Amino acid sequence: MKYQGETTLSIALIHHPVVNKRAEIIGSAVTNLDIHDIARTARTYGILQYFIATPYEDQQQLVNELLAHWETGHGATYNPARREALSIVRLIDSLESAIAILTEKCGKKPMVVATSATFRETTIGYSELGKKIREGEQVLLIFGTAHGLAPEVIQLADATLPPIKGGTEYNHLSVRSAASIIIDRLLGS
Amino acid sequence: MKYQGETTLSIALIHHPVVNKRAEIIGSAVTNLDIHDIARTARTYGILQYFIATPYEDQQQLVNELLAHWETGHGATYNPARREALSIVRLIDSLESAIAILTEKCGKKPMVVATSATFRETTIGYSELGKKIREGEQVLLIFGTAHGLAPEVIQLADATLPPIKGGTEYNHLSVRSAASIIIDRLLGS
Numbered sequence: 001m002k003y004q005g006e007t008t009l010s011i012a013l014i015h016h017p018v019v020n021k022r023a024e025i026i027g028s029a030v031t032n033l034d035i036h037d038i039a040r041t042a043r044t045y046g047i048l049q050y051f052i053a054t055p056y057e058d059q060q061q062l063v064n065e066l067l068a069h070w071e072t073g074h075g076a077t078y079n080p081a082r083r084e085a086l087s088i089v090r091l092i093d094s095l096e097s098a099i100a101i102l103t104e105k106c107g108k109k110p111m112v113v114a115t116s117a118t119f120r121e122t123t124i125g126y127s128e129l130g131k132k133i134r135e136g137e138q139v140l141l142i143f144g145t146a147h148g149l150a151p152e153v154i155q156l157a158d159a160t161l162p163p164i165k166g167g168t169e170y171n172h173l174s175v176r177s178a179a180s181i182i183i184d185r186l187l188g189s
Numbered sequence: 190m191k192y193q194g195e196t197t198l199s200i201a202l203i204h205h206p207v208v209n210k211r212a213e214i215i216g217s218a219v220t221n222l223d224i225h226d227i228a229r230t231a232r233t234y235g236i237l238q239y240f241i242a243t244p245y246e247d248q249q250q251l252v253n254e255l256l257a258h259w260e261t262g263h264g265a266t267y268n269p270a271r272r273e274a275l276s277i278v279r280l281i282d283s284l285e286s287a288i289a290i291l292t293e294k295c296g297k298k299p300m301v302v303a304t305s306a307t308f309r310e311t312t313i314g315y316s317e318l319g320k321k322i323r324e325g326e327q328v329l330l331i332f333g334t335a336h337g338l339a340p341e342v343i344q345l346a347d348a349t350l351p352p353i354k355g356g357t358e359y360n361h362l363s364v365r366s367a368a369s370i371i372i373d374r375l376l377g378s
Contacts, residue, residue, distance in 0.1 A: 005357030033222060037363045044362055045355035081361045166234035167376060168194030172270045173369075177230045180366035181373040187356060188370070 005046040007187060009133045010110065011141045011179065012051035012098045013038060015059065017150035028145040030059045035066060035089060036082070037176045043085040045187040050089045051098040063091045095142060095153055102140055110138040114149055114157035115182060117164075117171055124159040126185040133186060141182070143175050194235040196376060198322045199299065200330045200368065201240035201287045202227060204248065206339035217334040219248045224255060224278060225271070226365045232274040234376040239278045240287040252280045284331060284342055291329055299327040303338055303346035304371060306353075306360055313348040315374040322375060330371070332364055 013034060016027035035052060042050045052063055069075045070086045092098050095112075102110045113129060114120070133139050142149065142157065154160065164173060164181055173181070202223060205216035224241060231239045241252055258264045259275045281287050284301075291299045302318060303309070322328055331338065331346065343349065353362060353370055362370070 003357070005355070005359075007356070037366055040361050040363055041355075041366045043359045044353070044357060046357045081359070084359065085361065164233070164373070165378060166194070166230075166373075167196070167378065168192070168233060168235045170194075170232045170270070170273065172229050172274065173233055174226045174229055174365075176363075176365060177226055177369035180362075180369045181230075181377070184353070184355075184370040184373065185377075188374075189354060189356065 003046075006048060007046040007133055008136055008138045009047055009141060009186065010049040010051065010098070010102060010139070011038070011042060011047055011143065011183070012053055012095060013143050013145060013175070014095060014149055014153060015052075015054040015145050016056070017152060018144045018146040019148055019150055021147050023147075025150050026146060027054070027056060030054055030063055032066065034145070034176060035063065035086070038179050039085040039089050041180045041183055043088055045183050047088060047183070049102070051092050052089060053092050053094055053098065055093045060091055060093075067091070095156060098140060102138060106138045108138070110140040111159070112140045112142065112157045114154045114160045115141065115143050115178065116154065116160055117148060117173075119163060120154065120160040122157075122159050123162055126161065126182075129159075129161065130186040143179055145175055195237060196235040196322055197325055197327045198236055198330060198375065199238040199240065199287070199291060199328070200227070200231060200236055200332065200372070201242055201284060202332050202334065202364070203284060203338060203342060204241075204243040204334050205245070206341060207333045207335040208337055208339055210336050212336070214339050215335060216243070216245060219243055219252055221255065223334070223365060224252065224275070227368050228274040228278050230369045230372055232277055234372050236277060236372070238291070240281050241278060242281050242283055242287065244282045249280055249282075256280070284345060287329060291327060295327045297327070299329040300348070301329050301331065301346045303343045303349045304330065304332050304367065305343065305349055306337060306362075308352060309343065309349040311346075311348050312351055315350065315371075318348075318350065319375040332368055334364055
């Protein structure tokens with residue numbers, strides 16, 4: 001059942017494979033605030049699903065405990081608004097699983113769009129992608145933790161959004177800030 | 190001395206007086222991530238100064254220790270990009286101090302603009318305010334922690350930006366996300 005204002009945009013936050021500052025492939029730890037902050041932004045803008053992708057069992061357990069606290073534990077009654085935000089969060093092991101879930105749910109493979117702090121080929125503009133979503137196209141937008149998505153993840157994408165530039169040469173937004181800005185550029189009025 | 194891309198927009202994150210969910214006046218605790226995340230966004234977009242306002246001495250000490258770690262301690266060599274972001278942060282006791290510092294620095298009082306999750310009178314649009322900044326007007330944009338700025342702070346403002354709406358009735362962005370989105374709307378290209 002759709003919620004009021006729900007769109008056809010889903011997002012995934014990838015914890016493996018990502019790169020470190022030496023461009024080596026690593027897995028990163030899940031952080032509490034990445035889940036909360038991005039869920040709150042996602043729910044504000046009508047995101048369909050917010051996937052948290054990690055293949056590590058201990059990290060999966062942490063995420064499940066956090067979600068249970070807010071879904072049925074003390075958090076659910078203490079802060080119903082937070083429960084509502086976290087209701088769109090879904091834990092998965094990999095990007096491939098998010099694609100499979102959305103394909104099953106929507107009857108066709110979603111358009112997968114990567115985000116990056118550097119320019120890539122196959123770029124799609126913010127307004128062009130926003131238009132596709134408003135027209136009902138299923139889109140899965142992917143964000144990397146640490147120093148960004150591994151090349152093998154970006155290769156799975158159908159397109160890449162241009163990096164966010166703020167008029168300076170400083171290029172170190174947090175993934176929480178980048179996700180908020182990108183979602184607003186796509187869906188904000 | 191100006192840095193490359195520096196604008197005439199400053200921001201202040203207010204920890205007192207703000208309101209809790211029952212609209213009572215409170216003071217909130219400074220959080221590490223509010224300083225880091227918002228500083229990174231601010232530096233990306235050429236913000237002149239990012240003021241952290243708290244009247245509490247223990248909280249001021251925490252902020253000073255954090256800034257010292259990144260300015261001259263281990264953090265400064267471990268992550269120079271973070272040092273650069275935090276170099277625009279300035280600890281103050283109140284909004285009035287931020288106004289006084291900018292008035293001294295710029296030779297006239299800045300235009301003070303409040304942000305809020307609810308509509309207020311004296312609203313100014315994002316594009317209109319962005320234009321003023323690009324034309325060189327000194328603007329101080331203020332954000333509230335907890336459940337938002339106290340009425341007495343909003344009364345100090347010359348104007349208020351409209352709340353961020355995402356197409357749903359859900360209205361619970363983190364201040365970190367709200368600051369990123371608002372700064373992008375004002376200064377993003």
